[in-house]
Amino acid sequence: MSVHKKEVKKKVTTHSLLKLKQKGEKISMLTAYDYSMAKIIDGAGIDIILVGDSASNVMAGNETTLPITLDHMIYHASSVVKAVETALVVVDIPFGSYQGDSHKALDSAIRIMKETGGHAVKMEGGAEIKNSIERILSAGVPVMGHLGLMPQSIYKYGTYAVRAKQEEEANKLIEDAKLLEELGCFAMVLEKIPAELAKRVAEAVSIPVIGIGAGQDVDGQVLVMHDMLGINNDFAPRFLRKYANLHEIITDAVGSYIEDVKGRDFPNEKECY
Known part of the structure; x- marks a missing residue:
C-alpha cells in the first residue's frame, strides 16, 4: 500500500535564489505586513516576502x-516572520535609519535581525550608501539593494515618473548595480525604469534582479500586496496587474452584514447558543 506524502517545499535562501537565476527560473515576490496575510502568501508558495516600508502608505495612510x-518596521516584520515557513523574509530599513551613518545603519540592521527573525534587509541607493552596505554585510547580514525610482528619495525627484530615461542617469544606475554586486548584495530591486535598461542590468550582474515596473527581462517580479489584490482601489499605474478586486468583495460583504444586522437577520437561531 503506497503512502502519499505531502510535498514539503524547501526553505528559500539567498543561495537558492541565486540558483533560480542561474537556471532561468523566475522569482516571485510580494509584500506583507501582518501575520494573517503573510500566512496566506507563504502558503501559496511565494519565494520572497518583502516587509516593505510601503506599510507607511497602505497600513498607516x-x-x-x-x-x-x-520600531514600526520591526513590529510589522516580527508579525510576518511568525507566519512564514518557507519564504525568504526581507525587511526594508526605513528612511533615516541608515543614510549618512554606517554605524547607525549597522545598529538598525542588527535590531531588525535580532528582534524580528527576518532573513535579510533592503536598502535604497548605490554609491552614496556604500559604507552602510559594507558595514552591514561585514556583520553577516544579507542585503538586497534597490535602484531606479527610490520612494525614500521622492522629495528629491519631485515625481513618481519613470527613472533613468536619460543616458547619464542610466549609466549611473548600471554602475551602481555592478557596485551592489561587488559589495556583496545577494539581489536587488529595480523600480520603474525602462524595460531595455532593466534587461541590460540583469545581464550585467550575476545576482538576481527583481523588477517592479521594469519589464519582463529581469529575474523576478514584486508587487505590493494591497495593489495586486485590488484592496487599494485608487492606485492603477501601468505596471500593476490586479489579480482580484477585494475592494468590491469586502465592500459588498460589509454591506450585507450591515443589512442583516439592521434587519434582525443576523444572528439567526442556528447562530445562537
Whole structure:
C-alpha cells in the first residue's frame, strides 16, 4: 500500500535564489505586513516576502514612505516572520535609519535581525550608501539593494515618473548595480525604469534582479500586496496587474452584514447558543 506524502517545499535562501537565476527560473515576490496575510502568501508558495516600508502608505495612510520608523518596521516584520515557513523574509530599513551613518545603519540592521527573525534587509541607493552596505554585510547580514525610482528619495525627484530615461542617469544606475554586486548584495530591486535598461542590468550582474515596473527581462517580479489584490482601489499605474478586486468583495460583504444586522437577520437561531 503506497503512502502519499505531502510535498514539503524547501526553505528559500539567498543561495537558492541565486540558483533560480542561474537556471532561468523566475522569482516571485510580494509584500506583507501582518501575520494573517503573510500566512496566506507563504502558503501559496511565494519565494520572497518583502516587509516593505510601503506599510507607511497602505497600513498607516501616509502620503509617502518617509514617516515610518524603525520600531514600526520591526513590529510589522516580527508579525510576518511568525507566519512564514518557507519564504525568504526581507525587511526594508526605513528612511533615516541608515543614510549618512554606517554605524547607525549597522545598529538598525542588527535590531531588525535580532528582534524580528527576518532573513535579510533592503536598502535604497548605490554609491552614496556604500559604507552602510559594507558595514552591514561585514556583520553577516544579507542585503538586497534597490535602484531606479527610490520612494525614500521622492522629495528629491519631485515625481513618481519613470527613472533613468536619460543616458547619464542610466549609466549611473548600471554602475551602481555592478557596485551592489561587488559589495556583496545577494539581489536587488529595480523600480520603474525602462524595460531595455532593466534587461541590460540583469545581464550585467550575476545576482538576481527583481523588477517592479521594469519589464519582463529581469529575474523576478514584486508587487505590493494591497495593489495586486485590488484592496487599494485608487492606485492603477501601468505596471500593476490586479489579480482580484477585494475592494468590491469586502465592500459588498460589509454591506450585507450591515443589512442583516439592521434587519434582525443576523444572528439567526442556528447562530445562537
